[in-house]
Ligand SMILES: NC(=O)C1=CN([C@@H]2O[C@H](COP(=O)(O)OP(=O)(O)OC[C@H]3O[C@@H](n4cnc5c(N)ncnc54)[C@H](OP(=O)(O)O)[C@@H]3O)[C@@H](O)[C@H]2O)C=CC1
């Protein structure tokens with residue numbers, strides 16, 4: 001597979017290492033200094049673009065690829081208010097767009113566990129909900145995309161909870177996310193239900209970025225020959 005890396009930071013470099021190890025080729029590395037070069041690439045030169053840049057750049061980068069019909073695997077978080085525009089563009093250009101707030105297989109199992117636990121807990125009003133995410137100090141967005149996906153899983157299970165709030169005391173209709181920035185932590189997410197007498201807690205802790213990067217390379221392999229809007233649930237079916 002010929003891969004364009006968009007965003008050559010911590011994730012871009014880890015993805016490159018794993019992609020080369022799986023026999024793929026990197027045809028371009030697009031970063032802040034040469035971002036304009038993306039406009040010159042064509043779908044004849046690249047089989048896939050893997051986009052891990054930043055919240056301010058992701059939308060434009062993805063749209064550029066979609067218009068060129070270069071399939072995109074995107075992991076950038078913090079830009080999702082514009083995701084519906086990308087979905088419309090994907091349909092309009094008969095393109096391929098794969099998105100995940102977290103590419104780690106372990107986190108995607110954790111998402112399923114979270115949904116199952118939320119359904120079990122929803123009838124039990126004695127339990128308060130608490131969610132927490134901890135990431136390294138360089139992270140630009142807050143809360144993490146993963147924490148938002150977890151909160152959405154809880155909201156879907158609770159009729160009376162309609163939104164999440166970040167680092168705020170929650171109202172009864174809200175799911176709290178508490179976001180911390182600390183050291184070089186790759187990503188730790190906790191969901192906790194607390195009553196007066198006990199608590200139930202589930203945690204996913206990434207030990208490195210390898211799980212995220214491997215999931216993104218596998219997604220790039222999996223979308224070859226596919227069209228439309230795709231995600232981890234499609235791939236892991
Ligand atoms: N879905 C998932 O599984 C995961 C998602 N992420 C997300 O991926 C994103 C990247 O994370 P990470 O690699 O740690 O971040 P980094 O800051 O280490 O890397 C991002 C890179 O993108 C560069 N960049 C800036 N502007 C552009 C542009 N216009 N086009 C291309 N590249 C640009 C940055 O340059 P400069 O720093 O000079 O601005 C930097 O080198 C974040 O949104 C993060 O939340 C991270 C891990 C897993």
Ligand SMILES: O=C(O)C1=N[C@H](C(=O)O)C[C@H](O)C1
Nearest residue numbers: 077101102139144145146187
């Ligand atoms: O910025 C990061 O590092 C990470 N971002 C993703 C997120 O916002 O959920 C995934 C992972 O937790 C690492």
